[in-house]
Amino acid sequence: MEALDYHAEERRKAEFNLDEMKIVWAGSRRNYELSDRVARLVASDPVFRKDNRTMLTRKDLFKDTLRKAAHAWKRIIDLRLSEEEANMLRSYVDQPAFTDLHWGMFIPAIKGQGTSEQHEKWLPMAYKMQIIGCYAQTELGHGSNVQGLETTATFDPQTDEFDLHSPTLTSSKWWPGGLGKVSTHAVVYARLITGGQDHGVHGFIVQLRGLDDHLPLPGITVGDIGMKFGSGAYNSMDNGLLRFDHVRIPRNQMLMRVSQVTREGKFVQSDVPRQLVYGTMVYVRQTIVSDASCALARAVCIATRYSAVRRQFGSQNGGPEIQVIDYKTQQSRLFPLLASAYAFRFVGEWLKWLYTDVTQRLQANDFSTLPEAHACTAGLKSMTTSVTADAIEECRKLCGGHGYLSNSGLPELFAVYIPTCTYEGDNVVLLLQVARFLMKTVSQLGSGKKPVGTTAYMGRAEHLMQCRCEVEMAQDWLKPSTILEAFEARAVRMSIACAKSLGKFSNPEDGFAELSPDLVEVAIAHCQLIVVSKFLEKLQQDIPGKGVKRQLEILCNVYALHLLHKHLGDFVATGCITPNQGALANEQLRLLYAQVRPNAIALVDAFNYTDHYLGSILGCYDGNVYQKLYQEAWKDPLNDTVVPDGYLEYLRPILKQHIRTARL
Numbered sequence: 001m002e003a004l005d006y007h008a009e010e011r012r013k014a015e016f017n018l019d020e021m022k023i024v025w026a027g028s029r030r031n032y033e034l035s036d037r038v039a040r041l042v043a044s045d046p047v048f049r050k051d052n053r054t055m056l057t058r059k060d061l062f063k064d065t066l067r068k069a070a071h072a073w074k075r076i077i078d079l080r081l082s083e084e085e086a087n088m089l090r091s092y093v094d095q096p097a098f099t100d101l102h103w104g105m106f107i108p109a110i111k112g113q114g115t116s117e118q119h120e121k122w123l124p125m126a127y128k129m130q131i132i133g134c135y136a137q138t139e140l141g142h143g144s145n146v147q148g149l150e151t152t153a154t155f156d157p158q159t160d161e162f163d164l165h166s167p168t169l170t171s172s173k174w175w176p177g178g179l180g181k182v183s184t185h186a187v188v189y190a191r192l193i194t195g196g197q198d199h200g201v202h203g204f205i206v207q208l209r210g211l212d213d214h215l216p217l218p219g220i221t222v223g224d225i226g227m228k229f230g231s232g233a234y235n236s237m238d239n240g241l242l243r244f245d246h247v248r249i250p251r252n253q254m255l256m257r258v259s260q261v262t263r264e265g266k267f268v269q270s271d272v273p274r275q276l277v278y279g280t281m282v283y284v285r286q287t288i289v290s291d292a293s294c295a296l297a298r299a300v301c302i303a304t305r306y307s308a309v310r311r312q313f314g315s316q317n318g319g320p321e322i323q324v325i326d327y328k329t330q331q332s333r334l335f336p337l338l339a340s341a342y343a344f345r346f347v348g349e350w351l352k353w354l355y356t357d358v359t360q361r362l363q364a365n366d367f368s369t370l371p372e373a374h375a376c377t378a379g380l381k382s383m384t385t386s387v388t389a390d391a392i393e394e395c396r397k398l399c400g401g402h403g404y405l406s407n408s409g410l411p412e413l414f415a416v417y418i419p420t421c422t423y424e425g426d427n428v429v430l431l432l433q434v435a436r437f438l439m440k441t442v443s444q445l446g447s448g449k450k451p452v453g454t455t456a457y458m459g460r461a462e463h464l465m466q467c468r469c470e471v472e473m474a475q476d477w478l479k480p481s482t483i484l485e486a487f488e489a490r491a492v493r494m495s496i497a498c499a500k501s502l503g504k505f506s507n508p509e510d511g512f513a514e515l516s517p518d519l520v521e522v523a524i525a526h527c528q529l530i531v532v533s534k535f536l537e538k539l540q541q542d543i544p545g546k547g548v549k550r551q552l553e554i555l556c557n558v559y560a561l562h563l564l565h566k567h568l569g570d571f572v573a574t575g576c577i578t579p580n581q582g583a584l585a586n587e588q589l590r591l592l593y594a595q596v597r598p599n600a601i602a603l604v605d606a607f608n609y610t611d612h613y614l615g616s617i618l619g620c621y622d623g624n625v626y627q628k629l630y631q632e633a634w635k636d637p638l639n640d641t642v643v644p645d646g647y648l649e650y651l652r653p654i655l656k657q658h659i660r661t662a663r664l
């Protein structure tokens with residue numbers, strides 16, 4: 001018998017080839033096939049079950065995470081999964097774990113900041129997980145300000161060792177994932193001191209726990225920092241605290257690609273820029289952008305499918321009520337998020353390319369593109385995670401009351417997701433880094449130095465400062481060059497206006513601090529331009545499949561025009577467009593929503609998410625929402641008994657007292 005599909009009619013409405021769209025989303029046919037195989041592998045394995053996760057106590061959740069990680073590792077070995085497949089497996093298992101930090105930060109830190117001898121010594125053990133590491137940078141007193149870290153690593157020429165010490169309470173390491181209960185090793189960031197001189201923050205490989213008994217080594221205090229936001233969620237991770245009481249490590253455990261300390265205790269700064277010490281963060285920020293599109297797509301998939309099932313009001317002659325997805329307000333809240341998921345997917349692909357390119361250049365000692373890579377990863381990490389976090393909450397609201405149920409999947413997704421706005425760089429702090437980069441670029445405009453890469457448009461500042469938008473009718477907004485020029489003109493005009501305001505301050509740092517809210521807006525305008533332009537570039541590629549390119553063009557226009565509508569003040573105030581042209585953009589946006597509507601379900605089907613990964617009754621593929629909600633309610637432990645525990649002690653006495661009072 002064919003399974004019920006409540007979305008069958010919706011799926012029939014689609015105007016494009018779904019299989020081809022799945023490939024576009026995955027990046028290539030090969031990626032699609034790998035990802036599909038791994039998703040099914042995870043979904044069909046009972047060890048990876050996650051529907052009961054929010055009910056577990058912290059200890060049980062943590063043990064469940066250890067079990068899943070061990071099982072995942074076994075599957076990776078048994079099936080000889082590649083690094084790429086293992087990473088897909090991590091995504092589909094969907095439970096933050098120490099393994100994220102081991103593979104995502106500990107190993108990359110050694111690779112990026114270690115010498116070839118250090119690679120040879122440490123990487124084979126790390127790859128086999130004979131040692132497990134974390135990334136211990138943040139302290140109780142300092143996270144954003146890395147230069148303010150207090151942990152010290154003092155070289156002792158007598159013994160050829162570093163003495164690691166936590167001199168104050170605020171120097172305690174605080175937050176590193178995997179540190180609390182699991183890691184045997186850490187890359188610890190500490191101030192390097194030689195001959196009484198402070199050389200700033202550097203990375204050191206430090207063993208924390210015994211490899212046989214897992215007990216902390218002498219001088220080391222280590223533990224978990226406690227429960228975090230939400231149930232389930234990020235509590236599967238053992239974010240930890242760590243203190244050193246004069247712990248000794250050999251000199252060759254300082255990561256020495258950027259700077260070295262000789263046997264005599266001489267500090268040597270190589271030609272490699274000091275910022276490479278921050279290189280692991282650049283790598284992870286890039287991965288966070290790709291992950292943002294996945295989290296956003298997940299929330300949007302749930303809200304879209306549910307919006308097609310849910311009906312409220314408008315029944316005619318006893319017929320069905322209106323599907324809430326047909327309300328224009330629902331569309332204007334949902335479809336820009338759907339478009340953003342695609343936009344972030346494509347900008348994530350591009351950022352991966354940029355990161356690979358900069359890494360190859362760094363290996364050849366070409367550091368010229370490092371500032372651009374830093375600005376792009378910082379800015380896009382900030383922008384995509386802020387949008388995604390807000391979007392998950394919006395999707396919860398789009399699902400009405402049922403969105404607040406844990407089994408909608410949205411509360412836990414939100415709780416797991418929101419720290420991305422803080423970790424790997426607070427989003428505002430990162431946007432200020434972008435703003436610094438932009439102000440520097442503007443200040444060099446007159447010097448003959450041509451801006452390149454994502455700031456190349458600033459080289460056309462003269463034109464962009466005075467160009468006039470030529471839109472006369474709503475449909476004029478569909479021209480890619482018109483959209484691009486409006487976004488470029490807005491970004492350049494906001495940047496130059498801020499640079500001019502900065503010039504009025506005698507001390508530039510005072511000016512930067514005073515104008516920082518405006519600078520954040522400038523950085524956002526620049527990042528939005530990057531996303532819009534990368535979406536437009538994607539559309540220049542050969543995209544096969546009936547109607548696929550057309551749908552992507554519609555989504556690209558939705559993405560750009562909803563931003564234009566949202567930030568209309570910026571566009572009008574800078575004179576890039578007139579208020580009337582803004583109104584025409586909004587008119588066009590409404591027409592675009594009507595074009596998205598018949599394709600909405602198929603556009604979220606293209607993410608190819610299994611019901612296991614979605615973890616949401618509201619978002620299930622077959623749309624059989626009400627029956628599943630009803631069945632699920634009876635599985636709640638509160639429904640194990642008809643009369644709840646505590647009735648005799650607490651409820652009955654009140655009820656009885658009430659009866660007595662009533663009789664009086």
Ligand SMILES: CCCCCCCCCCCCCCCCCCCCCCCC(=O)SCCNC(=O)CCNC(=O)[C@H](O)C(C)(C)COP(=O)(O)OP(=O)(O)OC[C@H]1O[C@@H](n2cnc3c(N)ncnc32)[C@H](O)[C@@H]1OP(=O)(O)O
Pocket residue numbers: 065068069072073086087089090093094095096097099100101103104105135137138143144145146147177275276278279281282284287370371374422423424425426429433436437440
């Ligand atoms: C159960 C499941 C099992 C499954 C098993 C499966 C196994 C296989 C799995 C495979 C897994 C792969 C996983 C990947 C996933 C990874 C997930 C990771 C999760 C992350 C958790 C979070 C971790 C953290 O949070 S770590 C800590 C992060 N901390 C920060 O980000 C701190 C933010 N602060 C800063 O970055 C800096 O301090 C800064 C930049 C704000 C200021 O620095 P500073 O004061 O030194 O600089 P400035 O004076 O402002 O600038 C000087 C100069 O330098 C430039 N610059 C700054 N930063 C950089 C940089 N990074 N790169 C390059 N240049 C930089 C800056 O622009 C200035 O330039 P000028 O030209 O001089 O202006």
Ligand SMILES: Cc1cc2nc3c(=O)[nH]c(=O)nc-3n(C[C@H](O)[C@H](O)[C@H](O)COP(=O)(O)OP(=O)(O)OC[C@H]3O[C@@H](n4cnc5c(N)ncnc54)[C@H](O)[C@@H]3O)c2cc1C
Pocket residue numbers: 101135136137138141142143144145174175176177234239419422423424425426427428429432516
């Ligand atoms: C779930 C989670 C996992 C983490 N995992 C790790 C890990 O594995 N390893 C690790 O080392 N760290 C980790 N961290 C720490 C994380 O990297 C830091 O919390 C993060 O970098 C933010 O720093 P902070 O906490 O010092 O925030 P703060 O800098 O104290 O931010 C507080 C407020 O001050 C504002 N602010 C700060 N500086 C400025 C400024 N210059 N201008 C304007 N506003 C400013 C911020 O915008 C924010 O609103 C993790 C954190 C979390 C939440």
